[in-house]
Structures are given as structure tokens and as C-alpha cells.
Amino acid sequence: MTSLLEGTDRLVTRGTDIGARIDGLDDATRAARGRLDDELVDAAQQVVDLTAGRLRLSARHTVVAIAGATGSGKSSTFNALTGLELSAVGVRRPTTSWATACVWGRDGADELLEWLGIPPRHQTTRDSMLDSGRRGAEAELDGVVLLDLPDHDSTEVSHHLEVDRLIGLADVMVWVLDPQKYADAAIHERYLAPSAVQQDVMLVVLNHIDTVPEERRQSMLDDIRRLLDADGLDRVPVLAVSARNGTGVPELRAEIAARAAQKQSTRARLDADVRGAAERMSSASGDGQTRVVEPARVAALDAALAEAAGVPTVVDAVEASLRIRGNRATGWPIIGWLSGIKTDPVKRLGLDLGDEGERLSGRTRTSVPEATGVQRERVDAEVRALADDVSTGLGQPWVEAVRRASVSRLDELGDRLDGALAATDLGAARLPVWCTLVRVLQWLLLLAAVAGLGWTGALAGLGRLGDDSLQVAGAPIPVVLLVGGIVLGLVLGLVARVLVGRMARARAAVADERLRHGVDEVAHELVIEPVETELVAYTTVRNGLARALA
Secondary structure, eight states: OOOTTTTOOTTTTTTOOHHHHHHHHHHHHHHHTTTSOHHHHHHHHHHHHHHHHHHTSOSSOEEEEEEEOTTSOHHHHHHHHHTSOOSOOSTTOTTTTOOEEEESOOTTTHHHHHHHTOOGGGEEETTSGGGGGGTTTTGGGTTEEEEEOOOTTOSOHHHHHHHHHHHTTOSEEEEEEOTTTTTOHHHIIIIIGGGGGGGGGEEEEEOOGGGSOHHHHHHHHHHHHHHHHHTTOTTOOEEEOBTTTTBTHHHHHHHHHHHHHHTOHHHHHHHHHHHHHHHHHHHHHOOOOOOOOOHHHHHHHHHHHHHHHTHHHHHHHHHHHHHHHHHHHHSOHHHHHHHTTSOOHHHHTTEEEOGGGTOEEEOSSOOOOOOOHHHHHHHHHHHHHHHHHHHTTSOHHHHHHHHHHHHTTGGGHHHHHHHHHHHSOOSOSSOOHHHHHHHHHHHHHHHHHHHHHHHHHHHHHHTOTTOGGGEETTEEHHHHHHHHHHHHHHHHHHHHHHHHHHHHHHHHHHHHHHHHHHHHHHHIIIIIHHHHHHHHHHHHHHHHHHHHTO
8 A cells, every 4th residue: 555654744653663553454454355254354444544544634633532421421521621612411412413523723633623524513623713812721732622422322323323433533532421320331341341452542531520429439439440440441540520510620631631742642542443453353363373385285186186187097098109109110010010900099098199299289178087086085185185284273264265265276177187188298299210210120121031032932933042152151042031031120129129118118207297297287276376375365464463563
């Protein structure tokens, strides 16, 4: 995202890494989308948007929101702090679902008030020209934007929505309690306890203290302290106030003024919001170390896929094809003619010799036998084992995400493996050059034998087979040609058969390596890469949350 601090008054972030925290939460939120619960991610993204938005606004002002139940004296407290009758008290309050704002120090506050969603008709500037006579007395609250929120227990749904919205935007929260209802579960369970991470920007005020007998006041304050501690709010101050007669109001003003003067409330609230969202995401995501896909696990998956794809069948066919064609080329030609009736195993599998004899180009599908049920079950088991192995120690959402990713493209597996087999150069299209040389030599020997046979027959017919002039080493030359051609051809064929066997095994090994490489590429694209994408996303979330919680 663009720099979150662009255009921001640096007083907000001076001496802090709040910008880096927001960026970390933003990275985690983006990576968690579609993996963690949508409501949780949406809430975290809202925190990112709100905190980034607040940083771009005035750092001079501190937004202080006063909230409470009906009859708690919230509006009376607001009026006592402002010194003006800005909020109507009781059931005749005219603002309905809108909050009322009083601003000390208008300069730079307009954009902030617009961001808060406070209409101009509900805004008052405390240091305006109409109140210039009291400007000095109000200087201590300079930079404060005081909000009087609707009653949180109102029967109007719009009131609830407005309270919840502004609670998420305020820099400081002042909760006003009534002596009769300070233990009401509605405010403790819905608002106070869930805000424990933000307690450093909270104040609790017990109003109407004048209606409580003096001997009971301390015990009541102690009881409130006990309830707040139970809510996890052990650092939240509790002030006793009577908005009606002014008791405790100066102390409350001083507390608000001190927080505004320190200019720390905004940063503390943003820190608290980011931390709270990050902790909730971390709880759901888990903090286990990211695991990697082990080579041994990939090898096991490749082996299962290779078997299911029929790689052993194709490799055997390549070896058999090379043996047949090599023996046919290098063997005794007459025997080669007889072996020509055998079907080439490679062609039988639908893997035809490629263009110019360089590749085996496949058809739309090969005729390699489909995977058996046992083979498919082995593939499924290896995929599950891989997913379980890399997701060990991760939060349940990530375990499910990794499992989904591992099988997300398995329906493509059959066609892709078949295509990998058909497109692989198996090295079986051409025989070695020496096979051609042996073939020429075999034909020469055959011609010698045929010539010797014809010559022997002719001499025998003329009665000259024993002529001394046609003898070599005591044997007739025609007979030597006949027998030598046949014997040498057969011996050469036997030697060539051994060499063809070695060549076929070597070529089959190369074909096996190439086929398994193709299977490995398919496995990485359809299984490994989707799983690793989830692991990268988990790492991004984990690192982002670590920065947000630093």
C-alpha cells in the first residue's frame, strides 16, 4: 500500500514505529484473505483503514468520546466539561443518532471532524469569538475534540451503530457509570471487557456521586475497581464526579487535558487497535514455524505419480522397442525379416516416432493403461501425507487451506501426466550409427554367402568344385564364401545383440529420467506450487503480525 504516513503530522509517530505496525497488519490481512475467517480479516482490514486514516489527519487534536447508558449523566458530564449547555439532558435529547462535538482549537480540526462524521450543525468551537472572554480558562483543553455519544443502551438501532462506530475512532474513551447501574452486564460484557487491550486510553467516571452517602462512596468505588479488574482493566483510572454540582469535574478536565497535552493518546489508541486486531488474527492463525516441502516427500509423490502415469510401462516399451529394432537392424537379415512381424511396443502405446526421428510426438491421448484403483489411492495418500507434513503445527485454518490447495488441481492430473508422457523425447526414435554400420556389414556377408552358394552350385554342376585353382587352405573358395558369410553373419548378430541390449537399457534409463522429470514438473505445478503458495501466505501473515505486535 502507499505510505500510510503520507501527509501526516509527524508528531503522531515521533519516537514510535506505528507506521511499520500498520503496514505489518496490512500485509498480514492481505495474505490472510480467503484463508482465515472473513469476518476476522474484514475487522482487521477496517482497523488498518481507520488507523491509516487517522494518521493522515490532525495530530494536534485528541478525540475524547464520552459514552454511557441512559440516565448515567453522560450529557451532563459533557456540558460540565464544556461549560456550555450543548447536549440536552434526558429523554428530550434532540441529536437522535448523531453525536455532539465541542472543539478546543479549531485550526486543523475540520478534516478530522469530517472523518469522524460529525455534521456541522452538531459542532461547537469552544474558543470561538462568542466565547473569547473565557479563552484563557479553556487553554488547558486546547487540541481536544470532545464527543457526546448517544446512549449505548438506547432502543434505537441507529444509536447503537453510531456508538460502536465512534468508539472505534476515538483516541480516548470516557465511560460514565451510574451508581444504580454501574454493574450492568450490558456495558461490561459488550464494551468494557472487550476493550482490555485499549485500557491505557480509557477513563471510567462514576457520576451522581452526590447522590451516594459519603460513608458508602469509597466502598462503591472499590466495587467498581473490582469489576474493572475482573474485566482486565486494572490500569483504568476511576474518578468520582457530580456533573450537577461540579464535584470531580476539575479533576476529570485535568486528566483529559494531561492526555491531550502529552499527545500520546492518539498513538496509544492506534497502537492498541492494531495490537488487538493482530492478537485476534494471531490467535486464529497460530504461530508455528513455517515448514518446507521436504525433498523426500516430493520424491515419494513423484514415484506414486510416475507409477500411476505408467512410466514403468513406457520405459519397458522403449527398451523393448529398441531391442526389436536394434536386433532387426544388426542381426542376420533373414532372421530380421522374420522379426519384422512384431509390433513396435512404443507405437502400440500411442507414442509414434516423431518428426525427423527426433521426438516421440503424442496423439491427443496415449494408449498407456489408465491408473488402477490401487495406484490412485497411493497418489491420494502421498498428497495427503505431503499436506499433513507441511501443515503440522499450523493453525487449523491454515491446515485446511494447505489441504485444499494440495487437491485443488488433482482433476487435471490424468491429462497432464498423459501429456507429459506424450511430449517427452524418449530417445528411441533413432538407432546408434554403429547399428547402421553393422547392418551394411551384415548385408555384405549375406551377399558373400549368396555369391558363394551360387558359385558352389555352378562349379558343382560343371564338376569343377575340387579344382585346385579354386582352393584356399584346402577348401573351395565358393564354399568358404558361403560358410564364412553365414557363420560370420550369425556371430556378428550375436555380438550385436549383446551390444543392442546394453544400448536399449541405457536409452531406457535416459527415457525413465526424462519421463520422471516431466512427472516432477507436473507434480510441482499441480500440487507442490499450490501448497507452497499457502506456506508463503502463512509466512507473510506470521511476519506481518510479528511486526504489528512488536
